[in-house]
Amino acid sequence: MAKLSDPITVLKGIGTARARQFAQLNIFTLRDLICHFPRGYEDRTRLVDIAALEADVPACFRATVMNTPRTAHIRKGLDLTRVQVADATGRLTLTFFNSPYAAEQLRYGQEYVFYGTVSGDYAGYGMTNPVFELPDSQPVTTRRILPLYPLTAGLSNAAMLRAVRQALALCDPPAEILPESVRLAYGIPGADRAYRAIHEPQSMAEAELAKKRLIFEEFFIFSAGLALMRSSRAEKRTEPWENRDLGPFYASLPFTLTGAQQRAIDEILADLGSGAPMNRLVQGDVGSGKTMVAAAAAYCAILNHRQAAMMAPTEILAEQHYRSFSRLFEPLGIRTVLLTGSLTPKRKREIREAIAAGEADMVVGTHALLSEATVFRDLGLVVTDEQHRFGVAQRSRLSAKGSDPHLLVMSATPIPRTLALLMYGDLEVSVLNELPPGREPVDTFLVNESYRPRINAFIRKQVAEGHQCFVVCPAVEESEALGMKAATVWAQTLEQTVFPDLRIALIHGQMKGAEKEAVMAAFARGEADVLVATTVVEVGVDVPNATLMVIEDADRFGLSQLHQLRGRVGRGGSKSYCILTSQNRNPETLSRLKALCKTTDGFRIAEEDLKLRGPGDFFGSRQSGLPAFRVANLSMDLETLKQAQAASAAWIEAEGTADTPEGIALRDRIGDLFRRAEGTMN
Numbered sequence: 001m002a003k004l005s006d007p008i009t010v011l012k013g014i015g016t017a018r019a020r021q022f023a024q025l026n027i028f029t030l031r032d033l034i035c036h037f038p039r040g041y042e043d044r045t046r047l048v049d050i051a052a053l054e055a056d057v058p059a060c061f062r063a064t065v066m067n068t069p070r071t072a073h074i075r076k077g078l079d080l081t082r083v084q085v086a087d088a089t090g091r092l093t094l095t096f097f098n099s100p101y102a103a104e105q106l107r108y109g110q111e112y113v114f115y116g117t118v119s120g121d122y123a124g125y126g127m128t129n130p131v132f133e134l135p136d137s138q139p140v141t142t143r144r145i146l147p148l149y150p151l152t153a154g155l156s157n158a159a160m161l162r163a164v165r166q167a168l169a170l171c172d173p174p175a176e177i178l179p180e181s182v183r184l185a186y187g188i189p190g191a192d193r194a195y196r197a198i199h200e201p202q203s204m205a206e207a208e209l210a211k212k213r214l215i216f217e218e219f220f221i222f223s224a225g226l227a228l229m230r231s232s233r234a235e236k237r238t239e240p241w242e243n244r245d246l247g248p249f250y251a252s253l254p255f256t257l258t259g260a261q262q263r264a265i266d267e268i269l270a271d272l273g274s275g276a277p278m279n280r281l282v283q284g285d286v287g288s289g290k291t292m293v294a295a296a297a298a299y300c301a302i303l304n305h306r307q308a309a310m311m312a313p314t315e316i317l318a319e320q321h322y323r324s325f326s327r328l329f330e331p332l333g334i335r336t337v338l339l340t341g342s343l344t345p346k347r348k349r350e351i352r353e354a355i356a357a358g359e360a361d362m363v364v365g366t367h368a369l370l371s372e373a374t375v376f377r378d379l380g381l382v383v384t385d386e387q388h389r390f391g392v393a394q395r396s397r398l399s400a401k402g403s404d405p406h407l408l409v410m411s412a413t414p415i416p417r418t419l420a421l422l423m424y425g426d427l428e429v430s431v432l433n434e435l436p437p438g439r440e441p442v443d444t445f446l447v448n449e450s451y452r453p454r455i456n457a458f459i460r461k462q463v464a465e466g467h468q469c470f471v472v473c474p475a476v477e478e479s480e481a482l483g484m485k486a487a488t489v490w491a492q493t494l495e496q497t498v499f500p501d502l503r504i505a506l507i508h509g510q511m512k513g514a515e516k517e518a519v520m521a522a523f524a525r526g527e528a529d530v531l532v533a534t535t536v537v538e539v540g541v542d543v544p545n546a547t548l549m550v551i552e553d554a555d556r557f558g559l560s561q562l563h564q565l566r567g568r569v570g571r572g573g574s575k576s577y578c579i580l581t582s583q584n585r586n587p588e589t590l591s592r593l594k595a596l597c598k599t600t601d602g603f604r605i606a607e608e609d610l611k612l613r614g615p616g617d618f619f620g621s622r623q624s625g626l627p628a629f630r631v632a633n634l635s636m637d638l639e640t641l642k643q644a645q646a647a648s649a650a651w652i653e654a655e656g657t658a659d660t661p662e663g664i665a666l667r668d669r670i671g672d673l674f675r676r677a678e679g680t681m682n
């Protein structure tokens with residue numbers, strides 16, 4: 001017997017070269033191999049007579065070879081092997097292209113099982129390149145349901161099949177994590193049967209059931225993990241924060257808070273005074289004013305002599321928050337610092353010393369905050385902005401820098417309810433469903449290239465009125481562009497040919513942090529009229545004087561992403577516009593983009609986006625911080641998700657993860673899943 005954690009090189013036929021190919025698919029251990037599930041199946045169980053073969057319908061049949069295979073050399077690189085086969089009902093000519101194997105293996109007078117398709121293209125029906133096996137052999141390519149695996153260069157489906165079969169013969173699949181009561185209640189098979197059946201199902205129905213079980217299992221592990229986190233936090237106590245008079249903070253604001261902002265702040269203050277660590281998500285559409293809500297919470301922390309930290313997903317955003325917080329807090333005597341990866345080592349050291357000594361009250365930063373070198377004197381509040389970019393694990397890593405600090409999560413992306421349950425199942429939610437007064441919705445238009453002169457004229461008009469424009473391109477450079485507008489090239493065209501008299505600036509993700517900041521800051525100061533950008537301006541960047549956003553090749557972006565981008569304008573008091581250009585003629589694509597023109601309801605857009613693209617792409621690839629589910633598809637398996645959530649909640653409530661074999665296995669798997677989720681972020 002082998003162990004699941006053994007490397008795949010314990011298998012026959014897998015040496016280091018082969019192992020490298022498997023590594024391409026992230027398969028290193030027997031466990032990885034057994035958890036490498038088929039993407040589909042080919043049903044090769046149907047066995048028919050030759051007379052019953054139908055054109056273009058693949059099938060298996062048993063037949064005897066009627067002559068010695070003859071190979072003809074047609075031309076360089078093309079050998080044809082022909083052979084006659086027959087059963088009691090008829091005869092058939094088989095043709096193999098370049099197959100010394102067939103020429104050698106097929107013996108006159110011997111019976112085989114073949115699987116192939118007779119082509120209906122020409123009279124006298126023939127079959128090309130069928131696969132075949134001896135009737136008494138173990139079914140591999142015929143007489144079975146053939147799993148079709150995700151593959152990589154050099155690795156054939158047959159090789160994968162052999163490896164998986166060996167692995168399943170050598171060791172037991174992952175241990176059972178679902179209690180028997182749950183399996184019975186939902187009519188799903190046990191782990192051993194499911195893991196074997198997904199690879200070697202006896203019927204399509206069995207494959208389906210195995211898949212259902214594995215999807216259920218993934219969701220069960222994930223929701224059990226969230227439920228455990230929630231319950232372990234619910235037991236924690238902290239000292240209630242007594243000072244919750246935010247009067248001076250409110251007085252220093254340049255505006256009155258919206259009702260929604262005030263409600264969210266009140267909910268937060270109640271949490272902070274409750275004596276249990278806060279776990280709250282503030283969800284609000286772009287421009288709803290989440291930063292002020294975070295600032296209020298931070299102010300309360302500092303009022304209670306604790307430090308507050310805010311983590312943002314990009315340097316630009318961290319820098320912008322740093323500026324807003326400094327402006328707001330400096331008059332109140334609060335010291336704000338910025339910690340990002342692009343600071344010089346010396347500067348980083350100084351900042352970290354200030355944080356450790358408690359000389360910094362408000363710490364704004366990027367992932368650099370998570371580094372071990374960052375130590376807080378007394379971290380009382382952790383805020384993560386645009387949380388969907390961070391994983392659950394990162395959230396807890398920052399929290400671990402304090403002793404059970406309060407946690408506030410800000411999300412600008414309206415997240416469909418189902419997805420929110422998954423990502424934030426352990427959080428309370430405050431919704432900012434109101435925009436600050438004086439905001440008009442951004443008028444959005446979809447146009448094709450024939451509108452180019454009008455777009456240019458419109459940009460001119462906005463600039464003439466003293467406003468600024470964003471022009472967003474889907475790519476940075478021509479080379480990766482493949483028919484898309486590239487920011488660098490387009491900026492040059494605008495500068496040299498279209499608007500030689502305007503001030504054009506360029507910002508993209510390949511620029512250094514300091515460079516980006518300089519460009520962004522200059523644009524915010526009004527030192528450029530048009531900012532050509534990639535999606536680096538997507539999150540949170542605030543330039544109230546910008547009134548026009550042109551998005552080139554808009555079909556290249558996701559709907560939620562477009563909605564986010566559009567949120568960059570309409571942040572001042574002036575009427576703002578968004579122009580989507582697209583050369584795409586696909587009616588479906590166009591109708592999606594038109595839908596975006598009609599609605600500004602982020603939640604509806606998000607639902608639509610999720611349906612269209614699935615959660616993997618929903619937040620941009622690999623950025624969701626969600627675990628990579630192996631079988632489950634969040635947009636399709638919602639029913640199973642709900643069942644698994646209910647089942648795991650009920651079970652944890654009743655049993656905790658008791659030291660039953662299932663409970664122990666479940667805890668292991670929860671650990672694995674969250675580690676993997678974190679892995680995808682790095």
Ligand code: ADP
Pocket residue numbers: 255256257258261284285286287288289290291292412436437540542544571
């Ligand atoms: P988001 O929710 O997208 O993070 P921000 O917090 O960046 O939104 O706020 C968007 C803009 O609205 C900022 O310029 C901010 O100063 C301004 N703002 C926030 N709250 C109010 C308010 N109550 N009244 C007027 N302007 C506000």
Ligand code: MG
Pocket residue numbers: 290291385412540
């Ligand atoms: Mg924001």
